[in-house]
Amino acid sequence: xxxxxxxxxxxxxxxxxxxxxxxxxxxxxxxxxxxxxxxxxxxxxxxxxxxxxxxxxxxxxxxxxxxxxxxxxxxxxxxxxxxxxxxxxxxxxxxxxxxxxxxxxxxxxxxxxxxxxxxxxxxxxxxxxxxxxxxxxxxxxxxxxxxxxxxxxxxxxxxxxxxxxxxxxxxxxxxxxxxxxxxxxxxxxxxxxxxxxxxxxxxxxxxxxxxxxxxxxxxxxxxxxxxxxxxxxxxxxxxxxxxxxxxx
Amino acid sequence: xxxxxxxxxxxxxxxxxxxxxxxxxxxxxxxxxxxxxxxxxxxxxxxxxxxxxxxxxxxxxxxxxxxxxxxxxxxxxxxxxxxxxxxxxxxxxxxxxxxxxxxxxxxxxxxxxxxxxxxxxxxxxxxxxxxxxxxxxxxxxxxxxxxxxxxxxxxxxxxxxxxxxxxxxxxxxxxxxxxxxxxxxxxxxxxxxxxxxxxxxxxxxxxxxxxxxxxxxxxxxxxxxxxxxxxxxxxxxxxxxxxxxxxx
DNA sequence: ATAGTCCGATTGTCCGATAATATCACCCTG
DNA sequence: CAGGGTGATATTATCGGACAATCGGACTAT
Numbered sequence: 001x002x003x004x005x006x007x008x009x010x011x012x013x014x015x016x017x018x019x020x021x022x023x024x025x026x027x028x029x030x031x032x033x034x035x036x037x038x039x040x041x042x043x044x045x046x047x048x049x050x051x052x053x054x055x056x057x058x059x060x061x062x063x064x065x066x067x068x069x070x071x072x073x074x075x076x077x078x079x080x081x082x083x084x085x086x087x088x089x090x091x092x093x094x095x096x097x098x099x100x101x102x103x104x105x106x107x108x109x110x111x112x113x114x115x116x117x118x119x120x121x122x123x124x125x126x127x128x129x130x131x132x133x134x135x136x137x138x139x140x141x142x143x144x145x146x147x148x149x150x151x152x153x154x155x156x157x158x159x160x161x162x163x164x165x166x167x168x169x170x171x172x173x174x175x176x177x178x179x180x181x182x183x184x185x186x187x188x189x190x191x192x193x194x195x196x197x198x199x200x201x202x203x204x205x206x207x208x209x210x211x212x213x214x215x216x217x218x219x220x221x222x223x224x225x226x227x228x229x230x231x232x233x234x235x236x237x238x239x240x241x242x243x244x245x246x247x248x
Numbered sequence: 249x250x251x252x253x254x255x256x257x258x259x260x261x262x263x264x265x266x267x268x269x270x271x272x273x274x275x276x277x278x279x280x281x282x283x284x285x286x287x288x289x290x291x292x293x294x295x296x297x298x299x300x301x302x303x304x305x306x307x308x309x310x311x312x313x314x315x316x317x318x319x320x321x322x323x324x325x326x327x328x329x330x331x332x333x334x335x336x337x338x339x340x341x342x343x344x345x346x347x348x349x350x351x352x353x354x355x356x357x358x359x360x361x362x363x364x365x366x367x368x369x370x371x372x373x374x375x376x377x378x379x380x381x382x383x384x385x386x387x388x389x390x391x392x393x394x395x396x397x398x399x400x401x402x403x404x405x406x407x408x409x410x411x412x413x414x415x416x417x418x419x420x421x422x423x424x425x426x427x428x429x430x431x432x433x434x435x436x437x438x439x440x441x442x443x444x445x446x447x448x449x450x451x452x453x454x455x456x457x458x459x460x461x462x463x464x465x466x467x468x469x470x471x472x473x474x475x476x477x478x479x480x481x482x483x484x485x486x487x488x489x490x491x492x493x494x495x496x
Numbered sequence: 497a498t499a500g501t502c503c504g505a506t507t508g509t510c511c512g513a514t515a516a517t518a519t520c521a522c523c524c525t526g
Numbered sequence: 527c528a529g530g531g532t533g534a535t536a537t538t539a540t541c542g543g544a545c546a547a548t549c550g551g552a553c554t555a556t
Contacts, residue, residue, distance in 0.1 A: 007318055012508060014306065026339060026489040038537055049510045051299055054539090058262065058306040063336055065343070073518050073537055080340035088311055088336060089415065091274060092328035095313070098411050106412040109361040117353065163346050164354040167337065168416055241274040260539065286506055297541045302508090321506050321549055 013048050017056035020046070025065050025077055036066065036075040082163075086170035093171060094241045100228065101235035103175045108221050110169050111153060115201055115217040118159035119210040126159035127206055134202050137195040145191060146181040150174075152198050156217075159205060175239045176224075183227035193223050261296050265304035268294070273313050273325055284314065284323040330411075334418035341419060342489045348476065349483035351423045356469050358417050359401060363449055363465040366407035367458040374407035375454055382450050385443040393439060394429035398422075400446050404465075407453060423487045424472075431475035441471050 011019075024030045036042070039057070043050040057075060060066040064080030093103075118126070133155050139145040150173040157166040184190045197220035204212035228235055259267075272278045284290070287305070291298040305323060308314040312328030341351075366374070381403050387393040398421040405414040432438045445468035452460035476483055 014508080018310075026342065028489070032343070040537080051302075051511095052509065054299075055303055055306045055508095058303045059310040062266075062307040062310045064340065071518075079343040080336070082340075085337060085340045088328075089333060092312065092330075092333045093412060093415065094274065095280070095327040096411050102410045102412045105365070105410055106416060109358065109365075109413070110416075113357040117357075162350045162353055163344050164341060164350045164420065165357070167341065168354060168358075172412065241276070262539085288506080299542095300540065303539095319549075 013046075014052050014055035014059070017042075017046050017048060017053060018059040021056065021060055022063075022065065025060075030077045032077050032079050034077045036077060038074065082167055082170060085167060086174060089171040090174045091241075093175060094239050097238045098175070099236050099238055100176070100179055100233065103172050103239060104221075104225060104228070104235070106172045107169065107176065107224070108218075110165070110172065111156075111221055112214040112217045114153075114160055114165050114169065115156055115205065115213040116210040117162060117165065118156045119205045119208050119213040121161050122159040122205050122208075123161075126155070127202075130155040130159065130202050130205065134195075134198045137198060138191045142181050142185040145184045145194075146177055149180055149184075149194055150177055152201075156201070156205070178240050179228065179231075179233055180224070182233060183224070183231045186231040187227050190227055194220070197223065261294075262300050262303035262307070265290075265294050265296060265301060266307040269304065269308055270311075270313065273308075278325045280325050280327050282325045284325060286322065330415055330418060333415060334422060337419040338422045339489075341423060342487050345486045346423070347484050347486055348424070348427055348481065351420050351487060352469075352473060352476070352483070354420045355417065355424065355472070356466075358413070358420065359404075359469055360462040360465045362401075362408055362413050362417065363404055363453065363461040364458040365410060365413065366404045367453045367456050367461040369409050370407040370453050370456075371409075374403070375450075378403040378407065378450050378453065382443075382446045385446060386439045390429050390433040393432045393442075394425055397428055397432070397442055398425055400449075404449070404453065426488050427476065427479075427481055428472070430481060431472070431479045434479040435475050438475055442468070445471065 021030075021036075030036070037045075039050050039053050042053045046053065057066060061075075064084045065078065066075045067078040068075050122130075130152070133148060133151050136148050139148055153169060153173055154166070157169055160166070184194075197216055200216040201213055201220065204210075204216060227233075269278075269284075278284070285293075287298050287301050291301045294301065305314060309323075312332045313326065314323045315326040316323050370378075378400070381396060381399050384396050387396055401417060401421055402414070405417055408414070432442075445464055448464040449461055449468065452458075452464060475481075
């Protein structure tokens, strides 16, 4: 076994076509919003059959760089939507048997500094949005209440004006939402504690008090941990392969 | 405008097929490692043409839940590979004009607590892996040195045994790598400072000293910031649509 | 055992065709 | 001239069928 050979690599045409198109999209030759040529035209240009082009298009469609507006025929170059990307990440994490503890730990790490950053970079419109969400605070319906709790974090994320942070916590919010609903359903004090924390965090962000925003967010997340215990949720359990919102 | 109608939704067959298959995969009816039936069989079962099935397969293939082992014909159900998922996230962030500052801020938030967690949960094999990487420390070649620097963070991430954290920082490492290479190329002191920080962090992780691990990681990341300035990299510049590794 | 050979199954790719519908230039009417 | 109908055309979704390449085995000869 003196000589070693690398496996000969073969790439099917549909993948090559997809790669070529993706290349043009990432290097902005094809800008977002631009319309893609018709399939037959692409087939002619690439010198392949239309079926092959279509397979490539499906690939790009599912990554979110191609989309078609409702009721339109031609494909449009687009930027992947945040929630669509997050769906993929969530699915991947769920399939990898990530535990509730893992997700919670991620939030513990991510949210306090995010709130801090929000306190520094928030603008009036951000405050308005957070306020609107906080105002919906204690909701009788557990489903809605859980959604509101997640929405609050999203709003805070928006206020950072850092897309990296916004995208990073999105899958965590998605994965935690079923447990969150359970907590709100089972733990009597949950609603008011959440509402209180949200008010304090909002207050701190409005005042531009980064330290305070961080502190209350830490409390807020720690409360979730208490909630898991009180609701009898096993932290070691893997997150549910929950229902994904279909990308619009 | 008394009555309102939601836009009638039409889903093409290839999407329905993809959704149906994905459903079976997320609910584990089709377990990872299992082989998918042949395309003709699927076409028969779904009552559609083979071309339609193929378009659905391309969609699932690109999300990473389907794969074929090298040189095999039948598709295999699989879990999305971390780096493949991260590629998608990176691309999305790049297309959204994320700035270097945004990415750096993400690392600032993510890495110190990650090192902390690593100090708590590391096992002997983790230490060995980190040590091996640190041992490759000052490399003359900037390209390799940058890869090594990123690899170090990956190793630390592995040591947390939390897949959420591992996946979360992966896109950041990918997006930062071009800038990192520039720094190593331009800033004379970069190599030794990186090597020093890595040694100290490794030491702390080995000792199980979470606080120390966090501290040195903070320094390490702050150093990057200094590096950007010294290398004349504009933090407001958007990250490069760098070259993506093709998923194997 | 290892290499050669054959065979069925399966994928990659192509061709051609049809129905549905989005797009657009055009015309008509008030 | 604005705005609404109206075809002709372009384009997609889906189908059926075809063929070459090749993978997985079985079987055979060395």
